[in-house]
Amino acid sequence: MTIQQSYAATATVAGYNFAFLDEQTKRMIRRAILKAVAIPGYQVPFGSREMPLPYGWGTGGMQVTAAVIGKNDVLKVIDQGADDTTNAVSIRRFFTRMTGVATTEKTREATLIQTRHRVPEMPLTENQILVYQVPIPEPLRWLEPRESETRKMHALSEYGVMHVKLYEDISRHGHISTAYDYPVMVNGRYLMRCSPIPKFDTPKLHMNAALQLFGAGREKRIYAVPPYTEVKPLDFEDHPFQIERWPETCALCNAEDSFLDEVILDDRGGRMFVCSDTDYCSERQAAGHRGRMAAPYKEEAAQ
Amino acid sequence: MIDMPLLSVEGLSKSFGRQVACRDISFELWPGEVLGIVGESGSGKSTLLNCIAGRIAVDGGKILYRTAAGDIVDLATALESRKRHLMRTEWGFVQQHARDGLRMNFSAGANIGERLMALGRKHYGSLRDTALEWMAAVEMPGERIDDLPRSFSGGMQQRLQIARNLVTRPRIVLMDEPTGGLDVSVQARLLDLIRRLVQDYNVAAIVVTHDLGVARLLAHRLMVMRHGEVVETGLTDQLLDDPQHAYTQLLVSSVLSV
Numbered sequence: 001m002t003i004q005q006s007y008a009a010t011a012t013v014a015g016y017n018f019a020f021l022d023e024q025t026k027r028m029i030r031r032a033i034l035k036a037v038a039i040p041g042y043q044v045p046f047g048s049r050e051m052p053l054p055y056g057w058g059t060g061g062m063q064v065t066a067a068v069i070g071k072n073d074v075l076k077v078i079d080q081g082a083d084d085t086t087n088a089v090s091i092r093r094f095f096t097r098m099t100g101v102a103t104t105e106k107t108r109e110a111t112l113i114q115t116r117h118r119v120p121e122m123p124l125t126e127n128q129i130l131v132y133q134v135p136i137p138e139p140l141r142w143l144e145p146r147e148s149e150t151r152k153m154h155a156l157s158e159y160g161v162m163h164v165k166l167y168e169d170i171s172r173h174g175h176i177s178t179a180y181d182y183p184v185m186v187n188g189r190y191l192m193r194c195s196p197i198p199k200f201d202t203p204k205l206h207m208n209a210a211l212q213l214f215g216a217g218r219e220k221r222i223y224a225v226p227p228y229t230e231v232k233p234l235d236f237e238d239h240p241f242q243i244e245r246w247p248e249t250c251a252l253c254n255a256e257d258s259f260l261d262e263v264i265l266d267d268r269g270g271r272m273f274v275c276s277d278t279d280y281c282s283e284r285q286a287a288g289h290r291g292r293m294a295a296p297y298k299e300e301a302a303q
Numbered sequence: 304m305i306d307m308p309l310l311s312v313e314g315l316s317k318s319f320g321r322q323v324a325c326r327d328i329s330f331e332l333w334p335g336e337v338l339g340i341v342g343e344s345g346s347g348k349s350t351l352l353n354c355i356a357g358r359i360a361v362d363g364g365k366i367l368y369r370t371a372a373g374d375i376v377d378l379a380t381a382l383e384s385r386k387r388h389l390m391r392t393e394w395g396f397v398q399q400h401a402r403d404g405l406r407m408n409f410s411a412g413a414n415i416g417e418r419l420m421a422l423g424r425k426h427y428g429s430l431r432d433t434a435l436e437w438m439a440a441v442e443m444p445g446e447r448i449d450d451l452p453r454s455f456s457g458g459m460q461q462r463l464q465i466a467r468n469l470v471t472r473p474r475i476v477l478m479d480e481p482t483g484g485l486d487v488s489v490q491a492r493l494l495d496l497i498r499r500l501v502q503d504y505n506v507a508a509i510v511v512t513h514d515l516g517v518a519r520l521l522a523h524r525l526m527v528m529r530h531g532e533v534v535e536t537g538l539t540d541q542l543l544d545d546p547q548h549a550y551t552q553l554l555v556s557s558v559l560s561v
Contacts, residue, residue: 156384160421164406164413167420170427171410171449236427 013097019066020098025049029067029222033213036224041186042154043137048220058091058116059217061133065095065114068129068213075103076110081118081259081276088116107279117180119201121258121280124210126227132195134216137223139183139193159191162234170239179244185232186225194231200243200259205231250275251293253284307369309334309474309507310355315364315379317347317354324350326531328364332475337501337508339522339539341515341554347531348511352477355509356396357386371474391418395468395506399480401460404467405452411438411463412448418471437466441496458489462496469500476501478510482517494520515558519543527551 017023025047032046051059069075075095079088083105091114092103104110107122114131124130140150143161153159162183169177182199186192194205195214205212205225212225225231235241246260251272258280260273272293275281285294308331317325324347332338340348353359355366357378366378371393378386390396398404405414412434416424424430435445441462452460461481468476481497482490498521501508510521518525518539525542527535527550535548546552 152383156387158387158421160417163420163425164409164417167413167416167427167430168409171412171431235425237425238427 016098018071018099019069019095020051021049021063021066026067029063032222033064033067033224036213036222037211037226039190040226040229041190041192041223043221043223045220046222048217051217052094053090055218056135057087058114058133060215060219060222061114061116061131061217062091062094062215063217064131064213064215064222065112066098068131069095069099069101069112071099071101073101073112074110075099075101076105076107076113076279077103077115078113078118078120078277078279079116080261081120082278084278105279106283107277117196117198118259118276119197119204121255121275121277122283124208126209128210130208130210130212132197132212132214134193134195134214134221135218137193137214137216137219137221139191154190157189159185159234162191163236166234166236166239170236176235176239176241182241183234185234187229188232191234192223192225192231198244198259199233199241202231202233202241203243207231246273248273249291250281250284251291253281253289253294254291255281255284255289308332309336309369311365311367312355313365313367315351315354315366316362317350317359318362323347323531325354328533330526330533330536332507332509334474334507335501335505336524337510337522339518339525340509340511340528341513341518341525342528343554344513346528348513348528349479350531351528352479352509352511356394356477357381357383357390368475391421392471393474395471395473395476397461397464397468397476397478397481399483401452401457401464404464405460407452410449410451411443411455414452414463414467415470417467422471433470437470438463440469440500441466442492456489457485458493461485461493465497465500469504469506472504473506476506476508478508480512480514481510482512482514490517497521515543515555527554 029046032044036042036044049063051062053059077088077092079085082088095101096103107120111127112129113120116133138150140153143165144150166176180198181193181196182202184192184194184202194202207228209227211227214223233241249256250258250260252274255275258275258277261276263272263274265271310332313329315325315328328351340351342348354361361379364379368376368378370376376385412431415434415437416430419430419433434448438445438448443459443462452463455463482493485493494517512518522539525537525539526533529550535542535551543555546555
């Protein structure tokens with residue numbers, strides 16, 4: 001991680017305000033965040049700014065991060081659980097250049113984690129903030145195209161139609177086939193879309209110790225789940241909510257309790273399952289857990 | 304209780320700019336009664352229906368509804384939350400075009416179950432049983448429960464729409480040209496069905512139609528509208544056999560007889 005260190009060593013780029021956004025914008029976003037925290041699950045509109053990367057790449061999450069980041073924060077950025085994918089690397093670099101804060105790949109060392117599509121496997125603490133990048137914040141969007149109508153439905157708690165979608169899942173597939181972006185009720189009041197995290201991660205939102213903030217840049221919405229808030233997935237009495245299971249454990253660290261990605265190895269049906277959370281996987285390997293395809297452990301050369 | 308109307312509309316008015324759609328309309332609807340509203344296109348029938356259903360804000364007048372709990376609500380001024388709740392429990396609305404009243408991307412079963420799920424029924428098996436019962440009640444084959452409405456014929460879509468509305472056992476059903484756009488034999492069967500359902504479940508209905516034949520078959524009482532005003536009201540047979548107002552006479556005489 002030499003690039004990272006060299007940026008951290010030099011000061012931030014001249015001519016830019018700390019964390020890219022100007023102070024007025026950050027205050028505006030913080031006000032939206034405060035409102036979102038006060039009304040868990042409620043989508044607060046905010047004046048989303050143009051960021052130096054396209055919509056859909058995490059502009060909402062970045063604006064939230066920029067608004068809450070401080071000089072003493074330690075930032076971790078993940079994309080699909082991994083610290084080393086394009087989106088994660090470029091956002092981390094951006095904040096390193098714009099703030100000069102320390103970055104990390106270790107979940108337990110981070111104070112601020114921006115994520116796309118995953119919640120870290122390691123339980124979060126009260127000293128951490130998790131920022132989600134959200135593409136479409138409105139859980140009712142595909143059921144009701146009119147924004148005026150969905151707002152009314154939220155205002156009046158008219159969420160029956162969401163169950164219609166789950167009903168349709170069962171009638172077509174025999175089980176609730178919604179696998180990501182699973183609809184949840186927050187604090188018994190607002191229906192919320194928990195960004196496209198797999199439903200494996202949905203239970204982690206419930207009573208989480210960390211503050212969870214959601215930013216949607218294109219749709220100009222911020223919402224939040226404050227620490228220790230009830231988050232309940234919708235389901236049917238005779239078809240209760242269930243998370244995914246895998247036929248194998250992680251091929252590298254042998255974990256049974258983490259979200260696994262399937263990797264195709266050849267064109268003869270060879271495959272392996274590995275943890276999508278790279279930090280969790282490497283930490284387990286460092287602790288001596290070995291999966292069936294793990295290389296013999298050696299000291300981490302990259303550091 | 305029985306000697307009180309279910310719905311009484313008093314002096315309802317609605318205009319769109321300078322265009323008057325409904326002028327000072329008053330009537331009462333009694334439990335189990337079917338009221339037909341007839342008139343030419345543009346006479347304000349549908350606007351009146353939409354005003355009653357709370358889909359359009361009225362300019363003036365009262366829409367007093369006696370709820371199942373026995374209290375009187377003025378729908379013209381009631382809170383939207385109250386209105387919407389009544390609309391999906393004690394009221395039904397059957398659209399002329401089934402695609403406006405159905406969720407076209409969801410199966411027949413999901414369409415019938417929607418109101419129940421909105422009321423908090425969360426048991427898939429029982430929702431399905433209820434859907435099957437209602438499909439039988441509207442003469443639809445049960446094996447098509449998982450089919451999408453767009454695979455149904457026009458008549459079946461309309462029957463599905465009726466089942467979807469009746470599933471919460473509403474006390475009033477509003478119908479806007481329920482048989483419009485269907486061919487005559489399908490129309491006859493649908494009218495038969497509506498007549499039977501209205502009787503079996505003792506629902507009151509307001510049926511808007513421009514077809515006097517439909518009105519004659521379905522409605523106990525008729526209201527003739529023209530230019531946003533009610534020109535004549537009366538019992539269906541009386542009004543059609545012995546029209547008093549010049550416009551009603553014109554309307555009755557312009558019906559083709561085979």
